[in-house]
Amino acid sequence: MTQQATAANTEMIPVTIDGKETRVASGTTILEAAKHLGIRIPTLCYHEDLCVEGVCRICVVEIEGMWTLQASCTYPITQAITVKTHSPKVRKARRHILDLMFSEHYGECYSCARNNNCELQNLAQEYGVDEYRFGHPDLPIFNIDKSSFAITRDNNKCIQCRRCVRTCAEFQEVKALENVGRGNKTAIGTFLDKPLGEVVCINCGQCINRCPTGALTAKDQTDLVWDAIEDPTKHVVIQTAPAPRAAIGEEFGLEPGTPMTWEMNSALREVGFNKVFDTNFTADLTIIEEGTELILRLYKTLVQGDTSMPLPQFTSCSPGWVKYIEHFYPEYLGNVSSAKSPQQMFGAMIKTYYAEKNNIDPKDIVSVALMPCTAKKFECNRPEMADSGHQDVDFGLTTRELAKMIRESGINLPDMPKSDFDSPFGTASGSGVIFAATGGVMEAALRSVLEFVTGKQVENFYDHADIIPVRGFEGCRYVELKIPEEVGPVPAIIQHLVPDWNWIKGATVKVGVAHGTGNARKVMEDIKAGGKFSECHFIEVMACPGGCLGGGGQPIPTNLDIREARAKAIYAEDRAYGEAGKARKSHENEAVLKVYQEFLKEGPCGHLSHKLLHTDYTPRGKYID
Amino acid sequence: MLISQHEQTLDQLQGLVEKHGDQRNALIPILQDFRDQSGQITDYAMQAVANLLKIEPSEVYGVVSFYSFLSERPQGNFVIRLCRTISCDMAGKQAVARQLENDLGITFGETTKDGRFSLEWANCMGVCDQGPAMLVNETLYTKVSPEKVGEILDSFKSRA
The missing domain is CATH 3.30.70.20 (Alpha-Beta Plaits)
Incomplete structure (x- = not known):
């Protein structure tokens, strides 16, 4: 391209839309210019998250001097034009398009x-x-x-x-x-x-x-859940993931990013659930199991030279990502953490630990999970997810489905009184909460791993324990963290797995974060090509943009602004946990520690853990018959 | 040695990738050649070509289902396409169509039992002034009359 042409591209061009004048950079679409002027043009095929297609034609406008109407989403302004967005001709065309x-x-x-x-x-x-x-x-x-x-x-x-x-x-x-x-x-x-x-x-x-x-x-399963609630022989429990809390308010007319955690607890009991649990409990449990697995992988690979557990370790919380890697990169399934997702860990715990503790026959328990996710519906139906002897989680409900059930019960969610989660799992840590945002699992894991290794509070290294480098909405992030020279003793809970921390002191831990499977593909291709992500020790992948808070089960519509507002609510809740003196790190969650004392007595990655909390994957490939 | 259908397809496609390249834009030439060699673009072939070009099978299916010359259905050695649009219709395509159906003993959309001839409708071939127009594989026939049909078919019947 010549220099002249480059200069022309950055030229500001006068444009008049519905009598309002402005100047825009060459190449700006009419739709963008109108938005800038505060003029609304209707759209259907256009979506802020996606590339422009220009197929629906509903956004047509009239340009002075042009014989035909033009789609405003695809028309780049390169010379001075006068546009009418709602002339009689335009209105008639739009009506015809709709007809x-x-x-x-x-x-x-x-x-x-x-x-x-x-x-x-x-x-x-x-x-x-x-x-x-x-x-x-x-x-x-x-x-x-x-x-x-x-x-x-x-x-x-x-x-x-x-x-x-x-x-x-x-x-x-x-x-x-x-x-x-x-x-x-x-x-x-x-x-x-x-x-x-x-x-x-x-x-x-x-x-x-x-x-x-x-x-x-x-797929709507609310009727089945209603049937279970109405059945007096069934003990119906629900676990609620962190992302829906930050978004369900949108279904009740609240601004995106209005957290409804405590109101939702009351509403769920009103709807008829016998117990309301916090999925973050198993998010914390996941961190202990997955963090321990990571330490084991590092120790085996880097110290013992054993390649049976390859690096980098990938997270396994996102069922969309798990199915993605099963289809597209089955040769890397050995890298996926064998730890189940928090939903499935909870399912297994409810029908074993909870059932035993409360003397309930697990066959009478109906375990429901409130998730921001549609892939969780598939995950709970995976044949291998029945380690409790029953289907571990019976129904996965999306945020939208649950909002519908709450409305059907005549409840206006924002008016509900606040209440806490039920015991024995109680309120989890702030680390569990941030699982909802991209980078959250990584941050939670790093908080615990850093404290395990150094024996010191994360606050010594990061203000308020906020590990900012792994946060943000950039598609693929690569972060290096230095392990201090001074290490502490190995905590009791994992003493049987590693003798000391001398092998890791002063080391640089390399981690990666990706959200949206398009970004995951970039990371995977980089690994295949031996790029910087292949040197990573731990990589978090979430299938949905923004992480779970942008999940496929969340309120509609979605766009970057909405996802950012939800993320803000999530991080604010984590902060609030700290300010209220509640645990912010997974290994400080008392209910989790109690589970290791009472139930999973062999500790993380022990025999019972492996039976109930870990899983394996199915190489699916891409060919179908 | 016995070679499975899949292996044979894969061999064929690998050869075509060598010829046309492994970029996305090689898809249509590869599919055209494959169709000419095999008469049909099978489900497996679509997945295999997607894999070789590092695209997804749904994209290949999108292309195959878009172009009527790329058929997923098995077709005969000679595919006869008769134009059905307005100019050819007015020039007497209906009589030609009846003659073809009579002579071959099949209706449009079908293939003769011996696997030699398929009959398809086509839309405009751009020779509206010389209708009715008809294609047999890649040979164009214009001003086709019912009388000419027999002649044309005979010229193909004698070929291998």
Whole structure:
């Protein structure tokens, strides 16, 4: 490119939109310029998280001197223009576009999971759709695909905006969904149009969060949970993950980032759950198990020269990531921590430790998990997740499903009194809370590992124990941490595994963090090519952008601002734990320590731990029959 | 030595990757050649080519389902495509279609039992002034009449 052309690219160009004037950099789209001026142009296929596609045409505008209308999301401003965003011609075109969509949109709003939170419905109202000018199907055209444990696809409601395709391709790089066919036969489909449950899909549900209609929804299990609650012979317990608390308020009209932890506890008891537990308890347990596993891997590989447990160790909390690596990089399954996710650890503990302690037959326990996640629905149905002798977790509910149950109970969540979690697991540590954000598992693990090795408080090394370098929303992060020269004694809990810390003192621990499987792929390819991530000792991967707080089961809509607000709420809660004098590190969680005294007597990574809290993985590959 | 169908497909595709390259933009030429060699782009072939080009099978399926010349269905040695759009229709494509169906004993969308001829509809071939237009594999025939159909078919029947 010549210098002149480069200069032209940064030139500021005058633009007039609806009579308002401004200057924008060359290449700015009309949609961006309008947003800058505070003018709203309706969109459907456009999504802030994704690349521009320009297929739905709802954002058309009139440009003075141009004969045809232009899609404002794709039109780059390169010369002075005057734009009308709501002229009669534009309004009429938008109505026609909507009418065309309705000519292929089968489904009734009041029975739709997205009723009152549907972008198509909103636009129909906004543009006064009063008749179906081009007809309206009165019978379904497609079968509803319910084959997946996590995601239900109803193509009858699809308007072919392709947000799901872009999410799956760019964001997650899974490419389970694709445009299939041509012309009027085009539909969103999968490889060979197979059911979603049979193709390479990681169940992350990111497509659901970006679908403007009800074409993609999480598999709804609320009726089954209601049945269990109504059954007097069943003891129904629920564990709640940290991410939903930071987001469920959005379902009740609150601003993103309004934490509802304690109100939700009361609401859940009102709904009818017998006990409300904090998944963070097993998040803390995960840190002990996974942290111990990491120490073991380091010791075996670096000191004993034993390569049976390869480095780097990958986290295993995110079921989307686990299925991703099973499909795409099965040769690295040995690197994935064998520790189960907090949800599954809790499931196993409830039907063994809790059942025994409270004299309840585990077959009468219905174990429900509130998760920000659709992949957890798949995870709890994995055949290997039955180490308690029963299915460890019976139902995984998303934040949206639980909000629905709370509304059905006539409860307005923000009005509920505050209450704590139930014993014997109680309130967990702040380290458990930050599991919800990308980098959180890493930070929690580092807090504990640093204290184990140095025998000193993390606060000596990081202000308020906030390990800032691993935080943030950058896609792939690489961080080096120095272990001090001065080490402490090996804590009693892992004394049987390593004799001393001399081998690690003064060493540099290299860690990586990635969120979104698209970023995970970058890390994996770097490892394969022998790049800097291949030198890492420990890598945290979360399948969803932003970590669990941006999960596929979280309230809709989502974008970077919303995810940042939720992250802020998560870190604020961790801080508040410290200020209230509660534990902020996993190994300070008293309930966890008690479990090791009373139940898992051989300590972390011991025999019983391995039976109940660890698992193995299935190399799936990418070929399907 | 017995070679499984999959191994044979993979060999074939590896050869085509050597010829056309392993970039994403080699997909269509590879699929075209594979179709010519095998008459059909199988499920396994789609997955195998995706693997060789480091893309995903769904993308390959998206391409195969988009182009009517890339068929997932088994097709005969000679694929006859008759234009069905308006100019050819007005020039008498219906009579040609009936003649083809009669002579081959199959309807559109089918393949003869001996696996030699397939009959397909096609849309505009860009020779609207010379309709009805018809393609047999890559040979174009214009101003086709029912009388000419027999002649054309005979010229292919004698080929291997």
